[in-house]
Amino acid sequence: MPFRLIAIDLDGTLLNTRHQMSPANAAAVAACVAQGARVLIATGRTYASAGPYIRALQLAGPQIVLNGAVLVEPETGCMYTRQLLPHDLLAHVITVLESQGLGYTVFGSDAIYALPEMPYAPILAGYGEPPLIPLSRTDLLRLPNPIKVLTFLPAGPRDAQLAALMGTQVEAMRTAPQFFEFLSPGINKGSALMELMERYRVPREQVLVIGDGENDISMFGVAGMSVAM
Known part of the structure; x- marks a missing residue:
């Protein structure tokens, strides 16, 4: 069954230790998009920091920033804050x-x-x-x-x-x-990914997650397949 939704961490996953994205990684993302998958970045960074990579990959649709607290639309820059810290x-x-x-x-x-x-x-x-x-x-x-x-x-x-x-x-x-x-409690990459899975009606069996850090574990728990770097 092909993956319809692919969530990828930035630092230590898509990017190397010098915060650079290799041509091979960029090409792999482009190939997934060309095959019809919805690819999104899931990062702890702000959109100001993550945006250049998202735009370079020409990704469409909501992206997860600030560890799941905010969803951002790269086409418009519109941000949706899921939960403030009280x-x-x-x-x-x-x-x-x-x-x-x-x-x-x-x-x-x-x-x-x-x-x-x-x-x-x-x-x-x-x-x-x-x-x-x-x-x-x-x-x-x-x-x-x-x-x-x-x-x-x-x-x-x-x-x-x-x-x-x-x-x-x-x-x-x-x-x-x-x-x-x-x-705020319950705010993490995994809960943000679940929100997008529900929005696009994608079952977990068709969700792939790739990450390397503790803050990616919440996504591993909701995806059909998880790849730890």
């Missing part, structure tokens, strides 16, 4: 991170905010993310459209400790060797 949970996440001595950034749908002293702009710029917008802690907590919080923490035993401190009311996931993120 302000009480935003405050909880920030308080826990501060208690652990961890820095953080807060993502909106198309912008990234941080305290003025946060030194992480060069790291995110390496992923093509927009410049950080400096805000006070008070203003961060008042953001009208918070979607996720990202902290910079190398993978290790603190992952489980941090997730436990956050509690079950927060979706916690490692998204890169140095990134750990927090979203």
